[in-house]
Amino acid sequence: DAGVTQSPTHLIKTRGQQVTLRCSPKSGHDTVSWYQQALGQGPQFIFQYYEEEERQRGNFPDRFSGHQYPNYSSELNVNALLLGDSALYLCASSRDRSDAGNTIYFGEGSWLTVV
Amino acid sequence: GQQVMQIPQYQHVQEGEDFTTYCNSSTTLSNIQWYKQRPGGHPVFLIQLVKSGEVKKQKRLTFQFGEAKKNSSLHITATQTTDVGTYFCAALTDSNYQLIWGAGTKLIIKP
Numbered sequence: 544d545a546g547v548t549q550s551p552t553h554l555i556k557t558r559g560q561q562v563t564l565r566c567s568p569k570s571g572h573d574t575v576s577w578y579q580q581a582l583g584q585g586p587q588f589i590f591q592y593y594e595e596e597e598r599q600r601g602n603f604p605d606r607f608s609g610h611q612y613p614n615y616s617s618e619l620n621v622n623a624l625l626l627g628d629s630a631l632y633l634c635a636s637s638r639d640r641s642d643a644g645n646t647i648y649f650g651e652g653s654w655l656t657v658v
Numbered sequence: 659g660q661q662v663m664q665i666p667q668y669q670h671v672q673e674g675e676d677f678t679t680y681c682n683s684s685t686t687l688s689n690i691q692w693y694k695q696r697p698g699g700h701p702v703f704l705i706q707l708v709k710s711g712e713v714k715k716q717k718r719l720t721f722q723f724g725e726a727k728k729n730s731s732l733h734i735t736a737t738q739t740t741d742v743g744t745y746f747c748a749a750l751t752d753s754n755y756q757l758i759w760g761a762g763t764k765l766i767i768k769p
Contacts (some may be wrong), residue, residue, distance in 0.1 A: 576756065585664075585746055585759030586701065633700060635757075639713040645693070647757065652700045 547572075547636050547650035555656045564619040564653045568636030572648070575617040578633040580652070586633055592647050593639055616653060626655045631655075649653050660685055662749050664760025672768050677734040678765035681747035689750055690723055690730040691757065696743040703731075739767055 549568045556562050568575050574593045578586035588601035592611035611617045616634075621628055634650040664681045671677055681690065689708040693701035705714055707723035714721045716743075719749060720733045734741055743765045748757040 578757075585761050586757070587759070588756040591755050599753065601756065631700070646703065646706065648699050648703065649693075649705075 547634055547648050549632075549634050549650035549653050551653055552651065553654045553656075555658060557625060558624055558657055560624050560657075561620065561622045562624060562655060564621075564632050564634075564635075564644045564655070565616065566618070566650060568634075570649050572636035572638050573615050574637045574639045575590070575611060575615065576635040576637070576647070577617070577619045580631040580633060580634060589619065618624030621655075622657070626657050629655060629657045660749070660751055660758050662687075662747060662758050662760045664747055664763060667761065668764045668766060670766045671737050673682070673739060677737050677765050678731060679745050679747070679748075680729065680731050681760050682729045683749065684728070686718055686727045687749045688752065689702075689729075691748045691750075692721055692730075692732055693746045693748060695745050695746065696700050699743075701746060717745050721762070734765075737765065737767060741765055742767055 547569050550565050576591040577589040580586040581587055589603050589607055590600040590609055591598050595611045606622045608620045631652045631654050633652045635647045637647045662681055662683050669677055689706055691706045692704040694704055695701045705721050710727050711725045712723040718735045722731045744762040746762045747760040
């Protein structure tokens with residue numbers, strides 16, 4: 544049973560460029576969340592996708608956008624990259640449940656360096 | 659907005675000593691989750707606590723959820739080099755859609 548897979552694992556981009564990160568959720572999971580983790584800090588919630596729609600969004604600018612496909616996989620797009628976007632981008636998958644007992648699984652992340 | 663405060667930021671211990679990290683919230687939490695992140699790695703789920711006063715153990719790790727569901731702790735007995743990493747607490751928001759993370763406590767084993 545494959546866990547959460549993310550690609551690419553590492554990438555370097557130049558300021559102003561655009562980047563697309565990809566995530567395949569754990570088998571049986573239909574909900575994908577994206578987090579940004581700057582060095583030495585805890586992850587920060589970017590947004591969550593469910594049923595191919597953005598369900599909730601954290602405090603991130605519109606340069607950050609996403610998509611979820613019918614097979615539940617997801618993409619995170621960041622436009623007009625800034626140096627401050629350098630971080631580990633984590634994808635988390637879960638099954639949509641309204642109770643508080645929802646286990647969340649994280650992928651290994653995509654390390655983005657903006658130069 | 660909802661916040662989770664975690665202390666200390668770092669803890670240096672000799673191998674064999676105990677380690678404890680604490681999380682606090684000003685609001686009642688529906689649940690609290692604990693994660694471990696090794697250097698250069700990704701967060702790995704350790705445990706979830708949902709009940710008031712809950713205590714769970716995993717070998718040398720003991721997790722507690724406060725009676726008021728506003729605080730939690732992780733205690734490691736007799737630390738080993740394999741315990742090195744950063745330990746995060748995280749709480750689901752009321753909507754259960756996002757995790758709010760503490761800043762993490764980095765466990766460092768003194769040489």
